[in-house]
Amino acid sequence: MSSSVPPSGPLRGPEPPFDPPAYGAVEPSDAAGASADNVVTEQPGARRGLGRGLAVGGIAALVVVGGAGAWAWTALGGGGERPADVLPGTTFAYAAVDLDPGASQKVEALRTLSKFPGLSSKGVSEKSDLGTTLTDLVLSDDECANLDPARDVTPWLGQRAAVAGVTVGEDSVPVGVVQVTDDEAAGAGMLKLLACSEHQDAAKTDGLTPTWIVRDGWAYVARDADTATRVADAAAKTTLAGSRDWAEWTGAVGEQGLLTMYLAPKPGSQIRSLVGSLDLGEDLSALESATAQDDEFVGGAMTLRFADGGFELEGVSGLDDATRTMLGSGAGTSMASLPDDTLAALAVSPGQGWFEAQAARMSAQSGADVEELYSAIEEATGLELPGDLETLFGTSTVLSLGPGFDPAALDTAGPGALPVAAKVTGDAAGIEDVLGRLGSLDPSVGELLATTREGDRTVVVGPDADYRTSVATGGSLGSRAAFRSVVPHADTAAAAFYLDVDGRDGWLARLAADEPEVAKNLEPLSAVGMSMWPEGDTLHTRVRVTTD
Template identity: 40%
Template sequence: MTTSHTRRRKPAIHTGVPLSSTTPSGPGGPEFLEPTGGSPVGSSSRSGDNRKRLLVLGGVVGLVAVGGAAAWAITSFVGTGAQPAEALPAGTLAYASVDLDPSGSQKIEAIRTLRKFPAFKDKINLDTDDDLRERFFEEMTSSGECEGLDYAEDVEPWLGNRLAVAGVDTGAEQPSPVVVVQISDAGAAEDGFRAIEEACGNTDEPAGIAVEGDWAIVAETQEQADKVVELAGEGTLADDDDFTRWTGETGDAGILTMYASPEIGPELLSLLEDTGVSPFGGSELGGIDPETGEFEDVEPSASPSVPPEVQKSLEDFGGAAATLRFSDGSLELEFAADSGEQAEIFADVDSGGEIVGSLPEGTIAAIGFGVPDGWVDMMAEQMASSLGQTKDELYAEASAQTGLDLPDDLEALVGDGLAVSLGEGIDPDAVMNGGPAELPIAIKIDGDEAEVEAVLEKLRPQLGEEADLLETATGDDYVVLGPNADYREKVAQEDGLEGSEAYQQVVEGADGAAAVMFVDFDADDNWLARVAQDDAELADNLEPLSALGITGWYEDRVSHGFVRLTTD
């Protein structure tokens, strides 16, 4: 959880940068921060681009730190002390923060882990005593567009180690993108931002900059920067009930913290409705221009295709958060989100981990999940709504094509859940020459043997000579389906995966998990590196991987996810 710290607030200091004459607004829907600079949707003016670049450089590496964190942020580790959430208003719509120079021992552990990968040493080559701020300042200015800007003179004297990007409701037509940068010297920060502006920005339309206490707030206009300071004086994000609740749901603090407020749902719905573009079917995108390869512009639809259940989910969205961290030599990502009333159907689903854990020891990869009663109807209703059909019409079409009696046969076939597993002995050449029967893959179903077989009997005639792909084996309370007879029997008769060291290291709370994914990279003689052996460079970079686990569960209307990656 992000910890708030009570401290005496210092008066705001303004840089003397003139106010912009207008408040920018996108052509339709709210503005959302983007990894490359927080440009509002639809902006294309040269001055707008310059202002966005100034926002990036004003935060030195702020937006890159969030959007490009995979390349380097994992070399850091969260430290203690003040956090950017203290400089933002309660009710901030979206927030992502990163710490660039955490405590030494944890940073050393992280870099030692990353240096196991040859590509990291060859292309990034960070050492434990490197100043990440300087390294990425150099990357940001390597294009030569900021001639005369000097890190040691203009940036290092005031730049702190923590920063964030956020979307804040400042009363403008759309949410305002904001960068918050920790500073150590207010006067030097003022001079530094002016130097950045002169070297890189557009002095005709300067960004707004305000210094409040230990933080510099950079916004598109001075009015917006001042408003952020004013609103934060009335209550900070660090003390906001929604923020503390959701960041608390994601466990211990980490190198990267992300938060979405409950207000994001309605904002996203407004964006979909205003633009007429829907990812849920019935999209209003035009055709592709053969010359540019881009989608042609079309007029927004009067009634965008946002399914009613999606609309309700966005309207009722209660918030979400995620944390990325190192722990015991592993990289972890933990996230939590409001499930909404529609997800209550999953509240009692907890068999995903049980099914995966019942697989044989030595399983190299598996994914399993439990299903709730009525899951087929729920999915059919959503799909039918997207296609403009009724659920009964969808069932009738699918039944005619498959010969199944829906939804009953599909529910019987999946039972209470299933797991797909991949076993030892992968031989790509054998699979290529011998077909699917050479592949050690199987589906383990937590269902009734007679009911599963009755459904398969309907499907086998449709496969003709390939009907043997649907052969089964049975074990205690499970039915196993797979093309490889030996592996099928092994999955039916053997277990032990849940007791293996690799599984226990990466799968969190498997006993009550609704879904689990597991990969053991060390199994079967480092199978992944071995499969990639034709590409020596790729194989060398896969070699250090040990195991990966992804666990998902539901609790009190909250969807939880936990990802852990270990290395040798």
């Protein structure tokens, strides 16, 4: 079966032009100064603040992601405002769904998703309205009394939405934005959705307090209407779409697809402020160390795209010196020399001094003493750190699964029958010495660490002697179209993954035979792959899935 995603490069379009306005901190606005026509007036009753706001945000997200059918998938557009155009320039975290990304992606999404029986049985086809089906599933009439999605949601719901972390003044707050086609109907509809969340009855709106405002075709949902107004007012001064960091990272990730995510540089303090604002009533003492790495994060973006009968998730992020030290190259090249009938493989290519760099990073984040860490590992394993561990992984390590994989054999022959092997490239003599010392700790471990050497630079480790020989002899997996389609930039990859779903007559679907529904939905898949490679000061990651 042939792969349907071309190996020539990523599924991307031209990078957008950049002409940003001035970017700076946004001061809190006076909510009272907002136009009363654009604010959903609070209903009588006690305010319930953040909990209710988050409930509405969750409902809005449910409608956006699950009830997408009402969002005019048949339109061949792709232009118009996006969430980044209506969120402030001080947005530091962002996740958006766009069900109008352009004609080609919408067509490809329907074409790809209709191949899966679990969706096609629900009416999804190349000619169907995907969202109508999802709306029926997520917002069915019997899930909330007195709610009619076709009447209460569809008429006002737009095609785009996002959840974001935004700084206004000294506060960092969570906010959601939902595109709407009718401001007045949206306010009334969202109140019914809130009633569904609170009372499971859309008619019980008395005493509910809206935590949103609707302005110029967008609903802003926050912990309360005042916060929503401050965010909307801030967006009138400077937008995320106009910020230099946003333009840099979304430009680097290429054409934006159905899902786009973004994280601004050094968002640690903002994340801590946002979590603190949630008033979770929990001990947040560990939050500082948990977000310490975010203080040094350089920025990044990610997007999900459909094309050529498959889809890919692509991400980019800044590459600092410590991370660059840990990354080698050629992981995909090492994988490419595996036997042609390899079912699955995972490869890593560590950089020189990678363990020391990782240990130093862990120490900086946790406060642990590096020497104490070394001593604990040395005592348990008999290894000398960091040298032995870096020798053990060499310049590349590839773990592979062969075509003889039979899970039933585990019950009779044990792990020794598994066609699993690790091919390590490096100092062969040194690698065998380290493995020998590890194997001496336990005879059963020694059996699993049996080796076959290929020259002075390659050692194959695994329990099955025949499979070790097959891996040591090698093959031309890298020449297969399925491999090339899902493992791009193999020659410079620091890490790579490959899964041949079609291999051995659909082995993965047959493996799931006890779960017929799972098996049927695995059958359309051809291959899955991932590659991660550094390029200058940027780290790229791409996951690809192809279908038959």
